Amino acid sequence: MAVTKNKKTSLTSLFLGCYKTKNASRYEGEEKGKAMKIRTSPAIKRLSLSDISDPSSPMSVMDDLSNSFTSQKLRMFTLSELRVITHNFSRSNMLGEGGFGPVYKGFIDDKVKPGLEAQPVAVKALDLHGHQGHREWLAEILFLGQLSNKNLVKLIGFCCEEEQRVLVYEYMPRGSLENQLFRRNSVAMSWGIRVKIALGAAKGLAFLHEAEKPVIYRDFKTSNILLDCNYNAKLSDFGLAKDGPEGEHTHVTTRVMGTQGYAAPEYIMTGHLTTMNDVYSFGVVLLELITGKRSVDNTRARKEKSLVEWARPMLRDQRKLDRIIDPRLECQYKIEAAQAAAALAFKCLSQNPKYRPTMSDVVKILESIQEVETKERDSNNKETKKFVGKRNSRHHHRKGQKRVDIAYSDSLLYKESRAKQNSGV
Numbered sequence: 001m002a003v004t005k006n007k008k009t010s011l012t013s014l015f016l017g018c019y020k021t022k023n024a025s026r027y028e029g030e031e032k033g034k035a036m037k038i039r040t041s042p043a044i045k046r047l048s049l050s051d052i053s054d055p056s057s058p059m060s061v062m063d064d065l066s067n068s069f070t071s072q073k074l075r076m077f078t079l080s081e082l083r084v085i086t087h088n089f090s091r092s093n094m095l096g097e098g099g100f101g102p103v104y105k106g107f108i109d110d111k112v113k114p115g116l117e118a119q120p121v122a123v124k125a126l127d128l129h130g131h132q133g134h135r136e137w138l139a140e141i142l143f144l145g146q147l148s149n150k151n152l153v154k155l156i157g158f159c160c161e162e163e164q165r166v167l168v169y170e171y172m173p174r175g176s177l178e179n180q181l182f183r184r185n186s187v188a189m190s191w192g193i194r195v196k197i198a199l200g201a202a203k204g205l206a207f208l209h210e211a212e213k214p215v216i217y218r219d220f221k222t223s224n225i226l227l228d229c230n231y232n233a234k235l236s237d238f239g240l241a242k243d244g245p246e247g248e249h250t251h252v253t254t255r256v257m258g259t260q261g262y263a264a265p266e267y268i269m270t271g272h273l274t275t276m277n278d279v280y281s282f283g284v285v286l287l288e289l290i291t292g293k294r295s296v297d298n299t300r301a302r303k304e305k306s307l308v309e310w311a312r313p314m315l316r317d318q319r320k321l322d323r324i325i326d327p328r329l330e331c332q333y334k335i336e337a338a339q340a341a342a343a344l345a346f347k348c349l350s351q352n353p354k355y356r357p358t359m360s361d362v363v364k365i366l367e368s369i370q371e372v373e374t375k376e377r378d379s380n381n382k383e384t385k386k387f388v389g390k391r392n393s394r395h396h397h398r399k400g401q402k403r404v405d406i407a408y409s410d411s412l413l414y415k416e417s418r419a420k421q422n423s424g425v
């Protein structure tokens with residue numbers, strides 16, 4: 001897994017033209033107590049990075065955004081406000097840490113800014129020594145500032161002072177799917193909850209793919225799926241998101257970025273990005289939900305390191321399916337539903353993107369799977385077929401798979417150093 005060094009260099013150059021505190025306060029002064037109020041003429045399309053007059057200047061970005069079509073109201077926070085909100089970014093408020101930097105829990109109300117609804121928030125601060133930076137921060141603001149859907153996490157605001165970059169989101173009480181599914185000592189999620197999460201996340205992707213100006217998410221994985229109290233799933237992290245191909249084009253060409261174990265093979269090979277790459281990643285997450293296993297785990301036996309390579313051949317064979325379904329489910333699922341979910345994962349994971357379903361097809365299939373579950377619950381006494389197999393009590397835990405540049409490779413089992421780092425090998 002190659003982490004491209006020049007990424008950091010190019011980001012450093014982006015910082016040079018960046019906004020100073022003086023400007024931040026001027027802007028804040030102009031907007032004091034006000035949210036970014038946006039005109040809502042449907043004639044104005046969602047802005048992309050290429051539409052921004054000066055992407056290195058947050059002030060110009062905000063000016064451009066304020067003229068764009070969006071239903072969002074974004075708040076601009078100062079660092080000192082964020083210090084109050086997060087108890088000075090204290091470790092005890094830390095919710096987690098990804099490639100962008102640490103995420104803290106905080107609380108906002110109208111004492112922080114007039115008109116703010118009192119609510120808990122998640123504050124994501126850029127790690128200045130990390131591999132992500134201004135561009136990811138900007139992508140997050142551009143996409144989440146203009147897209148609104150119940151299956152996307154809500155961006156409340158941001159902060160930009162000197163080189164500091166911070167994002168403020170609605171707080172998701174159950175954290176990430178990664179934590180819920182793989183955290184040591186976590187209570188196993190029921191089959192019904194797993195289907196509900198898959199469906200919510202699928203709706204989020206379908207919304208992006210079917211937008212007037214489609215969006216390819218590019219970083220679909222368990223740590224980017226956040227959960228509210230009722231296990232409603234919302235996608236977070238739009239740092240890698242890209243506008244889909246326009247006009248005659250069938251794909252967009254990009255540097256290969258993503259997370260080991262989730263990126264589609266054809267994307268890794270060619271750098272050609274389509275919505276079908278997200279469908280593949282969705283298949284990987286669905287497989288993780290079915291099996292309770294991480295997409296890549298170097299502590300597993302050689303043949304089982306890549307979940308997709310190991311499990312895919314068993315997805316369409318009922319007897320073999322029993323071998324891979326998460327034993328923590330303790331057979332509490334309807335066999336037809338498990339078979340249908342496995343068949344869906346199989347389709348999403350097709351090597352040839354042409355054979356993958358669209359995300360709206362995925363939504364329909366998951367809805368019918370959910371219906372089977374609901375009927376089952378309603379009739380209550382029907383017997384569910386028992387899973388017969390050995391319960392595997394060993395669950396491997398390790399640091400999550402962080403997003404990196406994915407070097408061009410012809411294999412899904414990456415050998416690069418980043419993979420080793422992640423698994424602690």
Ligand SMILES: Nc1ncnc2c1ncn2[C@@H]1O[C@H](COP(=O)(O)OP(=O)(O)OP(=O)(O)O)[C@@H](O)[C@H]1O
Nearest residue numbers: 096097098099103122169171172175176223402403
């Ligand atoms: N809005 C939120 N509400 C609650 N917890 C959150 C929120 N956003 C992030 N988190 C927590 O912070 C963790 C880190 O999130 P982040 O997206 O920065 O990194 P990651 O997804 O683990 O890695 P990557 O940088 O590869 O995306 C998440 O796994 C989650 O536990």
Ligand SMILES: [Mg+2]
Nearest residue numbers: 098223224237
């Ligand atoms: Mg993330």
